[in-house]
Amino acid sequence: METITKVFQYLAQGVEMVFAVYFMISCLYVLVFAVAGQFYKKRKESTDNQPGKMAIFIPAYKEDAVIIHVAKKALLQHYPANLFDVIIIADSLQPTTLSKLQKLPVKLVEVNFENSTKAKALNKAILDLEKVYDYALVLDADNIMEDYFLVKMNTAFKNGYRVIQAHRKAKNLNTSFAVLDAASEEINNHIYRKGHRALGLSSGLIGSGMGFEYKLFVSIMKKITAIGGFDKELEFELAKRNITIEYLQNTVLLDEKVQKSSDFSKQRRRWLATQFVYLKRNYRAGARALFTNGDINFFDKVFQMIIPPRILLLGITILTALFYSIFDFGFSIETHVSSFLWLVNLSFLVVTFLLALPRTFYNLATLKAMASLPSAFLRMFCLLFKLKGANTKFIHTSHGVIKS
Numbered sequence: 001m002e003t004i005t006k007v008f009q010y011l012a013q014g015v016e017m018v019f020a021v022y023f024m025i026s027c028l029y030v031l032v033f034a035v036a037g038q039f040y041k042k043r044k045e046s047t048d049n050q051p052g053k054m055a056i057f058i059p060a061y062k063e064d065a066v067i068i069h070v071a072k073k074a075l076l077q078h079y080p081a082n083l084f085d086v087i088i089i090a091d092s093l094q095p096t097t098l099s100k101l102q103k104l105p106v107k108l109v110e111v112n113f114e115n116s117t118k119a120k121a122l123n124k125a126i127l128d129l130e131k132v133y134d135y136a137l138v139l140d141a142d143n144i145m146e147d148y149f150l151v152k153m154n155t156a157f158k159n160g161y162r163v164i165q166a167h168r169k170a171k172n173l174n175t176s177f178a179v180l181d182a183a184s185e186e187i188n189n190h191i192y193r194k195g196h197r198a199l200g201l202s203s204g205l206i207g208s209g210m211g212f213e214y215k216l217f218v219s220i221m222k223k224i225t226a227i228g229g230f231d232k233e234l235e236f237e238l239a240k241r242n243i244t245i246e247y248l249q250n251t252v253l254l255d256e257k258v259q260k261s262s263d264f265s266k267q268r269r270r271w272l273a274t275q276f277v278y279l280k281r282n283y284r285a286g287a288r289a290l291f292t293n294g295d296i297n298f299f300d301k302v303f304q305m306i307i308p309p310r311i312l313l314l315g316i317t318i319l320t321a322l323f324y325s326i327f328d329f330g331f332s333i334e335t336h337v338s339s340f341l342w343l344v345n346l347s348f349l350v351v352t353f354l355l356a357l358p359r360t361f362y363n364l365a366t367l368k369a370m371a372s373l374p375s376a377f378l379r380m381f382c383l384l385f386k387l388k389g390a391n392t393k394f395i396h397t398s399h400g401v402i403k404s
Helices: 002-039 067-074 095-102 118-128 149-158 176-198 214-221 230-240 261-293 296-304 310-329 339-356 364-383
Strands: 054-061 084-091 107-111 135-138 163-170 210-213 245-255
Touching (some): 002 310, 002 339, 084 095, 084 118, 095 107, 135 149, 149 163, 149 245, 176 261, 214 230, 230 296, 261 296, 310 364
Parallel strands (some): 054 084, 054 135, 084 107
Antiparallel strands (some): 135 210
């Protein structure tokens, strides 16, 4: 009996140590790139700014509320009108919406799938187009480009980059969840885009505001079959081809943020499921890439799938640091990991968020939104047990209904 007790004690000690090390590595990872993001610099520009032909793909699945406005805004770019086409991929739009789109100088591609995905819509549009372009851009149906968006993207392409991620930022900050969503995206922009580029690694993709050399785009889209995590599949395919993704902090695309808890849950459920799916698919290839070829970039893409989402990382670290502090100083319960380690982890995260969060978020609205963090954490934690089927069907988040 004593032997069995010791075995369980050793197992508990092992689990406790692994848990602590896992979170320390995760906290260190985001801290390193948060610091690196402070050294992000704009790349030197090429003298060749000859405008290239651009195809702007906008998949619109049941986005009747926003697509007309977005299409009209997209046509107003300060770029030669004969050198870019706005391609609306209409999936399950209302007849009245289709009629309005047909009156605009856009290319309208109507699609109808039993199970819709962004990848299917884009591949169908590519097949339907007869015109050949130099570059392809992918937007979401709620995205608004800044006036000189195409000019800046073209300049980056002329600098030799084949894939580019623009700076996607919030269109709305009208609810607490919208503020949290916007802050989260800016933190990710700093860590996974600015920080990564500062250290010579590829930027992460976000799913919209993405630009590609057209031939590369056509080639790579043939391989993309993702239901959820369209951007992650693209990232891994590009990493396999050793193609660097550039990030443009000064090229802004406005994106509507989730405004209510139900939309937050749907969106994060899809993201969590995606993380597990792509970790399972690529962990062996990631290990081989690092130890056989010294490919840090591909390994880094895989490693990102291991790191918990920021809300879970913060919430679990706070709770664990609190419990260990109570055990150490309150009840003197023996543990194998000191509360000091968890307090160090928490300090790493605090520094990370202070460095990564833009100063524009240092205001009363953000402070008020932080009151929703416990609710967001609980929702994310509960979603860990509701991931089954999340990556087998497209989960749509509606846009265009701005709540006050």
